[in-house]
Amino acid sequence: MDKVATIDDTQQVLAVYLGAEMFGIPITHVQGVLETLPLTYVPLAPAAVRGVMNLRGRIVTAIDLRTTLSGEDKVLIGGPQANMSIVIEEDGELYSLLVDTVGDVHTLSVAHIEEPPLTMAESLKKVSSGVFALRDKIMVILKPSALLNRDGEE
């Protein structure tokens, strides 16, 4: 599932931001980017589930990426409200990853994607497939399926 189609050994990722931190989501997983729609709160749901919303007649489960990535280590805190939705599909179900802002699509050379550093927070390491050093910033590339599975386990 996490294998991403490559053209000339490159991978395209969409840059998203949580506060100042930059993350990459493989473009092949992304179904759409939209402003977060009105959410229906789901009582008793896992902490990362912010609610459900109606995307053109389909029910989308909104996952707060900040909560998911922070885990118990609380590596990411504060920042503005998550107001953009990255819609991804997993096992026929639609999910929306809530982020603060959306950046550009970057074409990365697969050869330069490196293993996550050993010192990276465990909660992040579990959901990332690698890191890539852009000219001015380090991007953590996320594995969408891992993001969602982790919620299921907790």
Next chain:
Amino acid sequence: MDDIISEFLAETHEGLVELDNALVLFERNPGDDELLSKIFRVFHTIKGSCGFIGLERLGTLAHRAEDILDLVRERKLAITPDFITALLGAVDRIKTLSTTLEKTGQEPQGSDEDILSLMNDVAGPAYQKETGSSFGSGETADAETDGTVDESDRAWSSAAGDFSTAAKPEEGRKSSTEGTGTQQTLRVNVDLLESMMTVVSELVLTRNQLLQTARTTKNIAFNTPLQRLNQVVSELQESVMKTRMQPIGNAWSTMPRIVRDVCNELGKKIDLEMRGQDTELDRQVLEMIKDPLMHMVRNAADHGIEDPADRRKSGKAETGHILLNAYHQGGHIIIQISDDGRGLPLQKIKGKALQAGLATQEQLNKLSPQQIQQFIFRPGFSTADRVTSVSGRGVGMDVVRTNIQKIGGTVEMTSTEGKGMTFTINIPLTLAIVSALIIEVAGARFAFPQLAVSELVMVGKGTGMEIETVNGTPVMRLRETLLPLIYLGDYLKVWDKRKEHAHHDGDMRYVVVTRAAGIPFGLVVDHVLDMEEIVVKPTAQNLKEVRIFSGNTILGDGSVIMILDPSELLQAANLREDIAHHHLADDKHLLETTAEENLLLLFKAGDKTPKAAPLKMVSRLREIRTMDIELSNGRPVLQHLGRLMPIFSYDEAPLRGENAFLIIFEHDGQHFGLLVDQVLDIAKYNGSLAASSEDMLLDTIILNQQSTDVVNPLWYVSSATAAAGK
């Protein structure tokens, strides 16, 4: 080739389902030629296709069955139970073989000589004499099947041709195919139907949304086409729903066989009557009730109907009677399973209930026969003396009931000992679209299946109904019973932030009276908004763990709403059946005894933990102006009854507003006040409290499922005295 095999399997499967049923019917009506040609046709089709695909074992079985059936057609062989058993044996073997074929794509290795010789035996000398030669050529044909398809096909047809010269069944075959006529049917993939259903559901929702908008706007031009759209969508929805409908007879087709097997094994005589086979219901619902129905019929045949000897003794006809009946009633399907057997043995159930520790003798004495009968729905409950191969393993009625409840249905029963019993199953026509009550609690909306609602009751100020507590469980007196209540807001933890624990204020609210697992209970909600037709969609994978939601849906206004599952709610709320089943008479003493227990004043102050104080020490409650608080000797005091009264508080919070709540305690004629954020309620607590303590806290107890700190007013007295002493 794979396509051909799967086509063959689908066809064979349908044919086999028919066969089971037809064979049993045929046994009873041996003169029914139409039935005979139907049976013959199925075997013939299987044989034909097998020859074409090259399935040797299946082909031989079907061929042999066809051969001996042909003898019956020529009136050379009489129908005997053994004959039917042999054919059923062949059907079972064909089933097993085709199951393996489905899994592996190949016929398994092995021999069917046992079944074949069984068929030879029942056919007897007539068979040997008549078809010995033609069958021989059939065998040669089998040997050739590892050749090309064409070859084996020719081999089969030559075998059939051979056969036809001997028995001339061709005419019969022709007439039977003509009899069925040319029905315009099409095999459609179930997935396609499902996706059509989903799309139509979306359309219905969009239509609802449009209609709602139209109601509020006055655009004439837009209204007329919308009305037409409305109509067309309704029609479309109806026809798509129809494509999913199947006659309930499909689920019943195995019943005659089951009853027959029970009869043979236990030496009983049972007549199975089926009415309303054509009653149609949703495919999905049909799948869900198949097993429960089978179980109930098996139970009726095994436990319900007595041995012929016993039946004679009790003056009944030797042959027992089981009736399966299905019909529509107000958007639901009613299925009844009745038998004229021995009914439920009350004494035996009582004995088992005692033995299993489900009830005490005293409790049993109080229960009505109906209540005692309900025990059969308990997990693991079985009244069978022995385990037969057919039933009596104690995996029984509880599973049946759970399965039926899963699809929003109910099971009821009536039983007269010695006369028989009837189960009545009430299930919705379809699962895809259901009526739901939209309820609101603390500003959040939820859908509640309307089928599960038995009534709505208004409670609170001015309604004459009120919520009381028994042992900390909220209840309501509804006619002659005590109805246990669940505060939905509490349970879902969605209190209104502005007025936490608002449910203690006696405001008017609604109780949705419902029933799950046979237990009636009430759900306390703030508002009942609307009734809406909703399309149930499963929740996303990572919301599955929140089991009280059976699904979610999109409402007409476009918002997403969660659908509550009554039985999960009941389980989650952990209502005990003993409370639920109490009648008011039994509960009077409960209400009285609690009156003698500790009465606690609940309030909120300091941290989030609810606080309580023994009510007997509270002299009064006052709302004061914070500016009236004065300082004496550096400590806050308030003028009360012409004296200065010391005042305590957990933190600064109550002083921030203009007004504050003060609980005034009295001890030995001395008054002192405690500032709190909010006074909540008076609650009964019937556990024991620590009588006295040197500490600020007397005890910590569990009240309304929350841990509650009970403060020790005496601590304040002593601290006040100590302060005054300084």
